[in-house]
Each structure stands twice: as structure tokens, then as C-alpha cells.
Amino acid sequence: MEKIIVRGGQRLYGTVKVEGAKNAVLPVIAATLLASDGKSVIRDVPTLSDVFTINEVLRNLNAEVAFDNNTVVVDASRVLKEEAPFEYVRKMRASVLVMGSLLARNGRARVALPGGCAIGSRPIDQHLKGFEAMGAKVKVGNGFIEAEVDGRLRGAKVYLDFPSVGATENIMMAATLAVGTTTIENAAKEPEIVDLANFLNKMGARVKGAGTGTLRIEGVDVLFGADHNIIPDRIEAGTFMTAAAITGGNVLVKGAVPEHLSSLIAKMEEMGVTIIEEEDGVRVIGPERLKAVDIKTMPHPGFPTDMQSQMMALLLCADGTSMITETVFENRFMHVEEFRRMNADVKIEGRSVILNGPSNLQGAEVAATDLRAAAALILTGLVAEGVTRVTELKHLDRGYVNFHEKLAGLGADIERVKEADETFIELGKYVTDLNA
Numbered sequence: 001m002e003k004i005i006v007r008g009g010q011r012l013y014g015t016v017k018v019e020g021a022k023n024a025v026l027p028v029i030a031a032t033l034l035a036s037d038g039k040s041v042i043r044d045v046p047t048l049s050d051v052f053t054i055n056e057v058l059r060n061l062n063a064e065v066a067f068d069n070n071t072v073v074v075d076a077s078r079v080l081k082e083e084a085p086f087e088y089v090r091k092m093r094a095s096v097l098v099m100g101s102l103l104a105r106n107g108r109a110r111v112a113l114p115g116g117c118a119i120g121s122r123p124i125d126q127h128l129k130g131f132e133a134m135g136a137k138v139k140v141g142n143g144f145i146e147a148e149v150d151g152r153l154r155g156a157k158v159y160l161d162f163p164s165v166g167a168t169e170n171i172m173m174a175a176t177l178a179v180g181t182t183t184i185e186n187a188a189k190e191p192e193i194v195d196l197a198n199f200l201n202k203m204g205a206r207v208k209g210a211g212t213g214t215l216r217i218e219g220v221d222v223l224f225g226a227d228h229n230i231i232p233d234r235i236e237a238g239t240f241m242t243a244a245a246i247t248g249g250n251v252l253v254k255g256a257v258p259e260h261l262s263s264l265i266a267k268m269e270e271m272g273v274t275i276i277e278e279e280d281g282v283r284v285i286g287p288e289r290l291k292a293v294d295i296k297t298m299p300h301p302g303f304p305t306d307m308q309s310q311m312m313a314l315l316l317c318a319d320g321t322s323m324i325t326e327t328v329f330e331n332r333f334m335h336v337e338e339f340r341r342m343n344a345d346v347k348i349e350g351r352s353v354i355l356n357g358p359s360n361l362q363g364a365e366v367a368a369t370d371l372r373a374a375a376a377l378i379l380t381g382l383v384a385e386g387v388t389r390v391t392e393l394k395h396l397d398r399g400y401v402n403f404h405e406k407l408a409g410l411g412a413d414i415e416r417v418k419e420a421d422e423t424f425i426e427l428g429k430y431v432t433d434l435n436a
């Protein structure tokens, strides 16, 4: 078993560079399946386990995929298969994003039911509602969702009950090759939706309104491979901004796009953090004392749920009482119990969490419950007294490239070890002490 070991007490200084966005690259790679002609070249791709998984899903569907030097090249011009099996969907829910492309290309898609995960039940009813509105027949059985259409999908009006990111993406991809025009009302407005729309338009699609609540997609007959650079990861950027703030440090987060981070910047400023927009990123200077604030997660441009646990780490260090309300996922507080193991004064009340800060944080052995919780526990370890050991790093690797190395580059006392290595290191220290 691998662990990250953090010894608290170092302020972070320097520059850290963000990678391409996980949540942009996964739908973009799924969209490459729409190109029956030509190769797609996707650049600034982070080397995350989720990217390896989506690449495997595509290979399994008979696409040719190469991944080297942060660049993914996809040739999806061969006849595609139609099934995404459970072994991939189980590893990564975003595998369901191939459904829209497959349905549009093949007229048929069969994808394993994703089921729930650590942050909520996460149904995909809104995705399916969109496909049905476009003329697909959807059947659920034996652990699979099957969608099929006679001939081509037809443009339709789709109203989403909630501005779901995945449903907006899946329906948008399906609509690009439909006959006629599709409108998606109450669409998600996340920067990753805009990135996907830009990629689709480069492929020859006609998508308008990305970034607003109404998307209009005029179907075309054929799409072509295209060349695209993925936007910077606003959640990775926000995580490093939090690392700077929590340690009272001074860090330039290179590549952070302020317009993608406006709710986080506003909340950090309310807490007394200095944020300076520089030419190539965002500089964060942590204050001596942080102020308590209330936070409610919302769809973009509201406060992102993917920053909720990192912000919880920061609020544990603030003076006074804070409240965090989670409105996007019904069960995204699994990390609270882990924070409590670090002596955090935090309790859950319904869909909110109440924090009385500053907590007298102490190092402990804690387990990551999802990828953002993994990052948040490590951030807490940066300021806790003593040693924090974080396990279940498979979650971290889904969303962060070389997280501990980037933090070490900023001055954190952090290492990643295998359990056997740790015993060896401890033994080494013991022998050194004996010899002293």
C-alpha cells in the first residue's frame, strides 16, 4: 500500500504549473469517436489514471489511441464497436460519456450502468431523457443501458431538470450528428462545456451558446478529426491556491485562469487571502489569520463542489464559525470523519457542515474517500502538528499529476512511500540514532 507522508509546519513559496483539465479532457476524448474521417490530436493532456481509463475504453471500441508527451492521438475512422463494459465504468463514471458519441455514430450504444459512488447515487436519467427526446429507445437491463435509434437521431428540445455537466456533454455530442437542431435548456455552463463545444466546432459541428444556459446544436452529416489544446485545470489550480493560503505562503499558480475561478477567488478574498492576477497565472498570499466564511456549492458559476473538501481544510484554520452547504451531491461529506481523526472541530448537520475554527489540527493516519478528499487531507497535513499519513492514493491519482512532488517543489515536507519503504526508512532512522 502506498501512502503520502506529510510533516506539517512549512510555508509554501514559489511557482507551480497546472496541468490540462481532467474534466475537460475526458469528454473531449469521448468526442473524438464522432470523427469518421481523420485523426484527432489532443494536447496538454494530463497523465492521470482517468485518462488511461478513457483511452482503454476507446481502444475497446476499436478506435486507435496513442498517448505520449501529454498528447493523445485518436483515429476513430474504423467501424466502432458499441459496448463500454463494467470494468471501465466501475473505475471511472465518466466512461458513460462515450454513449452520446456512439449513439450518434453507430445508432446504437451499450454502456454498463455506472451505479453510485462515494459522493452520491449519481443517476444518469437526464442523459437518457435527452437521447429519448432525440428518438432513441432506451432499455435498462442486466446491468447495462442500451440505446438504439432507427436511422439517425433527430434534433429535439431538451430541458434538463438540473444543469448536469455530464448530461449536457453527452446530449451535445449526440446532437452534433443528428438531423435538425437540438436545443438544451438549463444546460451546464462550466468552462469544460465551453472547451468541449470549441473542440466539436473544430471537428465541423455547429454548437452555439456554450457557457450560457441554452445550447443550440445544428446537426451535420459528418465530423472530422481536429487538433485541440485542453484548458488548464481550474480544480487543480484551486487546490494549489488553497495550499498557499493554508500555509500562509506566497505561490504563483501558473496557468490558473481567473475567470474560471471567480467564486473561489471571491471566497478566499473574504477570508483575508491576497489574490493577485498576474500575466501567466494567479498569485496567492496567505494571511497570518484566516476569517471564517459560509459556502454553498452550486453549478458554475457558483462555488464548485470539486473544491468543497479543500475549502473545508482551509476553513478548519479560520477564526470563527463557518458553514459549508453541499447542494450538488447528496453525500459528499465522507471526508469529515477523516478530518475529525485529525482533531478537526467539524460536524455534519443535514446537507451542511459546521466548523468551529481554528481547529488544533494534529497529524494522524487518514484514508482518502475520493480524489478531492485526498488532496484536502494532504493540505490539512501541511498545517497539522506532527505527521499525517494519507492512504487510498488511487483516488488522488485519478485527478492530480505528481501532487506530492509539486508540493515538495514549493517547500512542503512530503514524500510518497510504499509501506515497506516506510518501515525501512524508520529502521534506518533507528540505526542512525543508535550509532549517534
Ligand SMILES: CC(=O)N[C@H]1[C@@H](OP(=O)(O)OP(=O)(O)OC[C@H]2O[C@@H](n3ccc(=O)[nH]c3=O)[C@H](O)[C@@H]2O)O[C@H](CO)[C@@H](O)[C@@H]1O
Residues within 6 Å of the ligand: 022, 023, 024, 026, 094, 120, 121, 122, 123, 124, 125, 126, 127, 128, 162, 163, 164, 165, 166, 167, 305, 306, 328, 329, 330
Ligand atoms: C468527469 C466530470 O466532468 N466530472 C464532474 C461532473 O460530474 P457529473 O457530470 O457526473 O456531474 P453532474 O453535473 O451530472 O451531477 C450533478 C448532480 O446532478 C445529478 N444528476 C446528474 C445527471 C443525471 O442524469 N441525473 C442527476 O440527478 C447528480 O446525481 C448530481 O447530484 O460535474 C460535477 C459537478 O460539477 C463534478 O463534481 C465532477 O467532477
Ligand SMILES: C=C(OP(=O)(O)O)C(=O)O
Residues within 6 Å of the ligand: 023, 093, 094, 119, 306, 371, 372, 399
Ligand atoms: C467528482 C469528480 O470527478 P468524477 O466525476 O470523475 O468522479 C471530481 O473531479 O472531483
